[in-house]
Amino acid sequence: MNKFYPVAGMVALSAVTTACQQADKQEKKQYNIVYIMTDDHTAQMMSCYDTRYMETPNLDRIANEGVRFTNSFVANSLSGPSRACMITGKHSCGNKFYDNTTCVFDSAQQTFPKLLQKAGYQTAIIGKWHLESLPSGFDYWQIVPGQGDYYNPNFITQQNDTIQKHGYITNIITDDAIDWMEHKRDDKKPFCLFIHHKAIHRNWMADTCNLALYEDKTFPLPDNFFDDYEGREAAAAQEMSIVKDMDMIYDLKMLRPDKNSRLKTLYESFLGRMDSAQRAAWEKFYGPIIEDFYKKNPQGKDLANWKFQRYMRDYMKTVKSLDDNVGRVLDYLKEKGLLENTLVVYTSDQGFYMGEHGWFDKRFMYEESMRTPLIMRLPAGFTRRGDITEMVQNIDYGPTFLDLAGVEIPSDMHGVSLLPLLKGEHPKDWRKALYYHFYEYPAEHMVKRHYGVRTDRYKLIHFYNDIDTWELYDLQADPHEMHNLYGQKEYEAVVDELKAEMLKLQEQYDDPVRFSPERDKE
Structure with a gap:
């Protein structure tokens, strides 16, 4: 039997249908991703984490308008390997880029930018790549050779030309990133843009406009500056x-x-x-x-x-330019109406020592270099704000971006999506331990090879290769990791539990360099 709808009813039905279609379209709309990463920027030098040294108002904007991860770590505290872990979602043993001195990244392997491309995303990287091979999985790229130069740097283009640009590198990378968003992308497609800076890498050469900053500041030496080890x-x-x-x-x-x-x-x-x-x-x-x-x-x-x-002042001056340029990116996104549909991520490839233990650089599994800052400004629809305390690692970035884009996360990725945490959830089965492995020895700074496991309270490290020593720290009682508890009878049960957890993770990630319980008993 034919049904008869009054005109008013048909209009109402049409309005409901249109509203549903618009809501469905909005629900399926893919978010943009702006992923800003620096080199060797440590949480101690960001005022949203630590107010002792300097102010970083633009980085703080991201944290204040979004979330701050208070337990964010890397899997291998070294620039190239850390980037390989990030882009593949796998530990170094899975992506095979172990160190900066002997490895070339296999660009044919699976990466999350390639998977985003297949899902219709435009992908771009501008700035530091530092994986020896040329980028793949990006619709647009322009990278600095190796570490890059602070002044009048060279860039390698997609045409495999090397060109020199005039100016200060942090400004140039930001200029090019904004130019790509404004003039080179297809505004009908979602995008994932890597803005990867050289700053704040050694040797901390500030922009000339910032040279005179912070000269009136005097910094107290860290309590363990004269550590005797x-x-x-x-x-x-x-x-x-x-x-x-x-x-x-x-x-x-x-x-x-x-x-x-x-x-x-x-x-x-x-x-x-x-x-x-x-x-x-x-x-x-x-x-x-x-x-x-x-x-x-x-x-x-x-x-x-x-x-x-002098080290502190030069480092801070280099951070100042970075913070200013992060502000430029945020202002552009806001001005163009992109901010509410874009996940803005800021992190570094690892932490850094600002005099703790008397050091500069990174590499060790100790807190200052294993930790890395991670803040995110969330797009509309994500109401989570404030601190996220669960332990996360840089192998989680790829799965998170894929999950946000509605792309299936490959089962061979070692990381997990952070999306539940961004939605305010606290999964009961969230990881209770992190695995770490550093391989580059002998090399610059001569840090021994080591692997280890970190829980919310304890850290167990095994130094191996030309050495065979263990270290155990109670991070609750000894946050600066000054007192090695390994070998003390009262911690034997803790050590046994941590070794079992470490071996489980080594097997889970298929790390060929593993702890051997049988050998340990010899």
Whole structure:
């Protein structure tokens, strides 16, 4: 039997149908992803994590308008390997990029940008790649060779040309990222944009406009700055001491014709990239500091403190430019109406030592370098705000972005999606332990190879290869990891439990370098 609908009823039905279709379309709308990553930026130098040193108002905007992960870690605290873990969602044993000195990233392997491409996303990376091979899985890319240069840097283009751009690298990368969003992308498609900075990598060369900043600040030495490494053989063997290993010319800019250092020639090559105005500004600032330093000729603890103060100031100046440029990206997204449909992520490839244990650099499984900042500004529809305390790792980024895009997460990825946490959920089966493995030895800074496991309270580390030592820390009682508890009878049960957990994770991730319980009993 035919049904008769009054005109008013048909109009109402049509309106309901249209509203449902619009709601369905909105529900299926794919979010954009802007993934900003820096090099060697540690949580201690972000005011949304730590207010002792400097203010980072634009980074704080991301945290204040979204979420801050308070237990965010990496799987291998070294630039190239960390990036490989991030882009594949796998530990180093799974992606085969173990270190910066012997490896080339296999670009043919599965990565999350490739999977996003298949789902209709535009993908782009601008800035630091640092995986030796050329990028794949990106519709657009423009990368710096290796570490890149702070001043007038070279870029490798998709045409495999190397071009030089004039200016300061953090500004240039941001300029190019905004230009891609404004002029080069298809605005009818969702996008995933990597804005990957050279900053704040050694040797911390600030933009000329920021050179005079923070010179009035004096920083207290960390309590363990003069650590004697008692009971920690691997820590004693490193070569990343501010006192002993920080180069007076390369790191601290104390260049004078009659002075030499191991890295002097490299520093001079950096200065040689500057134009006359940049070089004049540089020498105007550092000239008086150089003259004063060699006149006073500090020694002993006075020299140690002087080096620490210069390191802190130069690092902070480099962060300042980064923070300003993050603000530019946020302002652009807001101005173009993109902010509410975009997940904005800020993180670093690992943490860094700001004088803790007397060090600079990273590599160790200790907290300052295993930890990495992670903040996210969430798109509309995600109401979670504040701190997320669950333990997360950089192998989780790929699964998270895929999950957000509605793409199936491959079963061979080691990481897990953080989307439930972004929705305010607290899964009862969330991981209780993290696995870590560092491989690059012998190499710069001479940090021994090691693997380990971290829980919410304890950390167990095994240093191996040319050494065979274990370290155990109670992070609750000893957050600065000064007292190695391994071998103490009262912790035997804890060690046994951690070794079992570590072996389980090594088997889960199919790491060929594993702890052997049988050998341990010998």
